[in-house]
Amino acid sequence: MGSFSLLRRVAGAIPSLIGVIIVTFLLSRALPGDPAVYFAGPAANAESVQQVRESLGLDKSWPEQFVRYVLDLAHGSLGNALTTGQPVLDDLVQRLPASMELTLCALLFAVVLAVPLGVLAAAKPDSLVDHLCRALVTVGAAFPTFFVALLFVYLFYYLLGWVPQPLGRLDEIYYSMPPTVTGFLLVDTLLAGDLEAFRGAAAQLVLPSISLGLFALAPIARMTRAAMLTALGSDFVRTARANGLSRRTVLFTYAFRNALLGIVNTMGMVFSFLLGSNVLIEQVFGWPGVGSYAVSAVIASDYAAVQGFILLMAVAYVLLNLAVDLVAGLIDPRVRFEG
Amino acid sequence: MSAPPLLAVEGMSLDFRTRDGRVKALDGISFEVQRGEILGIVGESGSGKSVSAYAIMDLLDDNAELGAARLDFAGADLLAGDRSALRGMRGREISMIFQSPRTALNPIRPVGKQIEDVLVRHGPVPRRQAKEKAIAALRKVRIPDPERRYDAYPFELSGGMCQRVMIAMALACEPMLLIADEPTTGLDVTTQAVILDLVRDLVDHSRMAAILITHDLGLAGEYCDRVVVMHAGHVVETAPVADLLARPAHPYSARLIAATPSSASSVDGLASIPGNLPNLLRDDLPLCRFRERCDRAIARCDSDPLPATEVAPGHLVRCWRPL
Amino acid sequence: MATTLRLRDLRYAFGENPLTAIALAIFALLVACAIVGPALVPHDPLATNSDSRLMPPSAEHWFGTDQLGRDILSRVVVAARLDLGMAVSAVLLSLAIGTTLGAIAGYRGGFIDHLIGRVFDTIMAFPLFVLAMGIVAALGNSVANIVIATVIINLPFYGRFARAEVNIRRDMAYVEAARMGGNGAARILVRHIVPNILPPMMVQASLNMGWAILNAAGLSFIGLGVRPPAAEWGIMVSEGASFIFSGEWWTFVFPGGALVLAVFCFNLLGDGLRDMIDPRRRT
Numbered sequence: 001m002g003s004f005s006l007l008r009r010v011a012g013a014i015p016s017l018i019g020v021i022i023v024t025f026l027l028s029r030a031l032p033g034d035p036a037v038y039f040a041g042p043a044a045n046a047e048s049v050q051q052v053r054e055s056l057g058l059d060k061s062w063p064e065q066f067v068r069y070v071l072d073l074a075h076g077s078l079g080n081a082l083t084t085g086q087p088v089l090d091d092l093v094q095r096l097p098a099s100m101e102l103t104l105c106a107l108l109f110a111v112v113l114a115v116p117l118g119v120l121a122a123a124k125p126d127s128l129v130d131h132l133c134r135a136l137v138t139v140g141a142a143f144p145t146f147f148v149a150l151l152f153v154y155l156f157y158y159l160l161g162w163v164p165q166p167l168g169r170l171d172e173i174y175y176s177m178p179p180t181v182t183g184f185l186l187v188d189t190l191l192a193g194d195l196e197a198f199r200g201a202a203a204q205l206v207l208p209s210i211s212l213g214l215f216a217l218a219p220i221a222r223m224t225r226a227a228m229l230t231a232l233g234s235d236f237v238r239t240a241r242a243n244g245l246s247r248r249t250v251l252f253t254y255a256f257r258n259a260l261l262g263i264v265n266t267m268g269m270v271f272s273f274l275l276g277s278n279v280l281i282e283q284v285f286g287w288p289g290v291g292s293y294a295v296s297a298v299i300a301s302d303y304a305a306v307q308g309f310i311l312l313m314a315v316a317y318v319l320l321n322l323a324v325d326l327v328a329g330l331i332d333p334r335v336r337f338e339g
Numbered sequence: 340m341s342a343p344p345l346l347a348v349e350g351m352s353l354d355f356r357t358r359d360g361r362v363k364a365l366d367g368i369s370f371e372v373q374r375g376e377i378l379g380i381v382g383e384s385g386s387g388k389s390v391s392a393y394a395i396m397d398l399l400d401d402n403a404e405l406g407a408a409r410l411d412f413a414g415a416d417l418l419a420g421d422r423s424a425l426r427g428m429r430g431r432e433i434s435m436i437f438q439s440p441r442t443a444l445n446p447i448r449p450v451g452k453q454i455e456d457v458l459v460r461h462g463p464v465p466r467r468q469a470k471e472k473a474i475a476a477l478r479k480v481r482i483p484d485p486e487r488r489y490d491a492y493p494f495e496l497s498g499g500m501c502q503r504v505m506i507a508m509a510l511a512c513e514p515m516l517l518i519a520d521e522p523t524t525g526l527d528v529t530t531q532a533v534i535l536d537l538v539r540d541l542v543d544h545s546r547m548a549a550i551l552i553t554h555d556l557g558l559a560g561e562y563c564d565r566v567v568v569m570h571a572g573h574v575v576e577t578a579p580v581a582d583l584l585a586r587p588a589h590p591y592s593a594r595l596i597a598a599t600p601s602s603a604s605s606v607d608g609l610a611s612i613p614g615n616l617p618n619l620l621r622d623d624l625p626l627c628r629f630r631e632r633c634d635r636a637i638a639r640c641d642s643d644p645l646p647a648t649e650v651a652p653g654h655l656v657r658c659w660r661p662l
Numbered sequence: 663m664a665t666t667l668r669l670r671d672l673r674y675a676f677g678e679n680p681l682t683a684i685a686l687a688i689f690a691l692l693v694a695c696a697i698v699g700p701a702l703v704p705h706d707p708l709a710t711n712s713d714s715r716l717m718p719p720s721a722e723h724w725f726g727t728d729q730l731g732r733d734i735l736s737r738v739v740v741a742a743r744l745d746l747g748m749a750v751s752a753v754l755l756s757l758a759i760g761t762t763l764g765a766i767a768g769y770r771g772g773f774i775d776h777l778i779g780r781v782f783d784t785i786m787a788f789p790l791f792v793l794a795m796g797i798v799a800a801l802g803n804s805v806a807n808i809v810i811a812t813v814i815i816n817l818p819f820y821g822r823f824a825r826a827e828v829n830i831r832r833d834m835a836y837v838e839a840a841r842m843g844g845n846g847a848a849r850i851l852v853r854h855i856v857p858n859i860l861p862p863m864m865v866q867a868s869l870n871m872g873w874a875i876l877n878a879a880g881l882s883f884i885g886l887g888v889r890p891p892a893a894e895w896g897i898m899v900s901e902g903a904s905f906i907f908s909g910e911w912w913t914f915v916f917p918g919g920a921l922v923l924a925v926f927c928f929n930l931l932g933d934g935l936r937d938m939i940d941p942r943r944r945t
Binding site for chain 3: 015016017019020022023024027028030138139141142143144145146147150151153154158165271272273274275276277279280283284294295298299303306307309310313314317318321
């Protein structure tokens with residue numbers, strides 16, 4: 001049963017990927033005026049624009065251009081970035097670990113805080129925890145990530161001095177960069193046995209992760225609370241209580257595992273938030289990830305780089321949604337067996 | 340009645356605090372369950388049948404206010420004992436099964452595991468034996484191929500099969516009392532008979548007693564020994580089942596009997612009961628809550644609290660002008 | 663007598679959630695800023711003054727001044743028009759377009775339904791802020807394009823909702839009756855179905871407003887859409903951010919605060935509206 005539905009789920013992601021490729025193609029051709037001018041960049045002259053036009057095949061018909069675009073993608077070519085002069089793919093791959101490390105830490109922070117909060121709020125309605133949860137959800141949904149991040153920097157760096165200057169992943173004046181193995185500084189510093197650098201990298205990560213995570217916290221806590229309330233009010237929890245099962249068993253084995261499905265399903269939305277807000281947070285903290293790369297590319301009208309970034313984010317998002325689907329299948333036999 | 344009853348409920352009242360006011364769901368109800376019998380509790384939906392059971396099981400929501408002169412089970416005072424002691428009793432000494440069995444089971448846990456949870460909770464049962472015992476429990480409720488069904492999820496089983504699983508779970512610890520709350524609602528007639536025959540059989544062949552809560556007087560007539568008729572949070576009549584069906588004393592019981600399909604010769608002959616249950620939020624509820632639907636009311640109904648009259652041995656009615 | 667009654671009604675409406683009353687007050691303030699703000703502000707929001715740069719809040723400049731000596735209070739107030747204007751027009755447009763597309767898909771079914779559904783799926787396959795970035799980058803850096811981008815990323819929410827609602831109602835008796843009365847599809851949709859699904863759609867729209875404001879401000883924060891010297895909360899926060907390390911907090915705190923207030927207000931109003939229209943979904 002399992003492998004068949006696994007395949008079906010993976011196959012289900014393919015239309016999304018095709019859609020993503022078509023949209024990124026259309027976006028690049030929707031550039032006002034002559035796309036070649038955009039791809040050639042602001043410093044280009046007539047000759048280099050013509051060169052770009054030919055190299056991108058912009059003189060061909062749209063279907064031909066599309067086929068060419070897809071073939072380029074198949075060869076892993078996203079074009080060259082004007083700002084760095086490097087292939088866009090190389091730039092992105094080099095900067096991706098920084099973004100992933102940040103996003104994962106933010107996600108971890110959000111889940112570790114939001115899930116217990118939501119569970120406790122649902123287990124004791126109208127208690128202090130419940131009110132705290134609701135307040136956090138309301139506030140968390142109203143604060144723009146970039147503003148929260150700036151407030152944190154002002155408070156914790158400028159006023160209190162608790163965290164290092166929010167510029168990048170590691171202060172290279174005090175610490176030496178570990179040799180790149182995974183690209184995750186927290187891991188690489190440990191692999192290099194450099195505890196000092198590990199601490200330095202962790203200190204740099206704290207504020208951006210929390211700022212980013214706060215935004216994801218609200219929807220997760222809200223969903224956890226709602227899903228737990230539904231589960232606790234359900235018929236099967238009543239049966240479990242009627243059979244005298246302990247409060248613990250009822251809460252965790254019965255209610256929480258069922259609520260988990262709802263929580264996992266909101267993760268798709270949470271990832272959408274995280275990947276989007278990541279751009280803003282990287283901008284605030286001078287984080288050398290793909291988001292800040294995209295922002296500089298947008299400002300420099302470096303379209304190939306922007307396009308590569310959007311494609312990368314969309315593919316990552318499709319894959320994350322696929323992962324969410326697979327996890328949901330692991331939790332819920334009904335999803336797993338559905339034919 | 341010489342032997343002390345298994346369950347004695349006396350003067351139990353229950354209010355729910357709601358946004359709109361207090362719902363006076365139960366008002367001074369009393370009944371007893373003897374060992375080895377099936378007691379039917381019959382009434383329209385909203386008459387308080389289910390909440391009475393929930394009160395006994397301590398399954399009420401936090402907005403409930405429960406009071407009773409006496410609530411004894413097997414000689415123990417359920418009101419005095421602390422709640423954790425009661426929780427330990429639930430599922431072991433008293434257990435309950437519900438309607439819509441497919442949603443009443445945990446949808447993402449194999450049914451065998453759910454039975455095991457109950458076994459492990461209530462007895463020193465090692466995990467290894469728990470599986471055998473769970474399979475035995477499934478076999479006891481005559482589920483075919485119990486070894487295979489052990490791993491099934493509720494959505495893979497039919498409604499009737501799920502109800503049997505729930506019964507197996509309820510009976511896993513061999514309780515003294517099984518409360519069945521509309522156990523066959525939503526099941527087809529054949530399955531209904533199979534499930535209720537099973538309950539009857541288990542009562543007849545073990546020390547267990549049962550309460551069958553149903554809106555279907557015909558069903559109660561077929562499977563119960565005695566019947567309690569409830570209306571709007573009052574117990575209006577208590578009688579051995581044959582006695583009740585033959586000589587109902589309360590006007591409401593008589594109407595219920597007339598409205599039951601099996602007793603009417605055709606659908607046209609079915610009488611309906613005029614009026615609705617009174618709104619239990621009201622502050623001016625009449626002393627007799629059937630007063631406003633009753634065509635036999637007399638002046639006394641409005642002035643004096645309801646009497647409890649024994650019209651025949653074991654046949655009690657709360658009415659000033661019984662039939 | 664009459665006044666006490668009215669007071670009690672109000673207390674009933676807001677008593678359960680006093681936050682709704684607060685939100686309503688903030689809403690009135692914001693709308694006032696957007697409509698008459700430019701006429702009332704103490705200073706010209708664009709007038710620079712090199713003598714009073716980066717002045718902390720004072721009696722003269724309540725919110726202080728920015729790096730060009732512009733009065734921040736005036737800029738924050740004036741910006742309400744642009745920020746709210748972008749969000750309101752984006753939400754209304756996506757409500758209109760999304761409902762239309764969704765209603766057609768739900769009513770017609772078949773190929774058109776499939777096609778429209780696929781378009782919505784494809785939009786949802788992107789992290790939405792990233793898609794909005796891409797759209798603004800591609801269409802060009804302007805306020806109108808921020809609105810277009812926000813409309814596009816919002817479409818699926820309204821579209822899917824409308825589709826589901828129409829699909830349920832399509833075969834209901836009253837629609838069937840209208841069809842037998844010789845009404846065409848367009849007429850049935852406009853006269854009989856859409857009015858029925860509009861209230862929940864409006865709730866969705868008001869809940870969406872806060873998000874639309876955040877989205878537009880986020881885009882201008884990274885330098886898309888709104889261009890200096892225009893007064894807009896996102897870009898003001900972004901400009902003020904440079905002065906964080908020298909402690910000139912007022913440069914970003916006041917515009918950011920305005921943003922928070924606006925989003926907070928719309929989220930609460932959305933919740934209140936939902937409670938009014940659909941009491942079952944109260945939390």
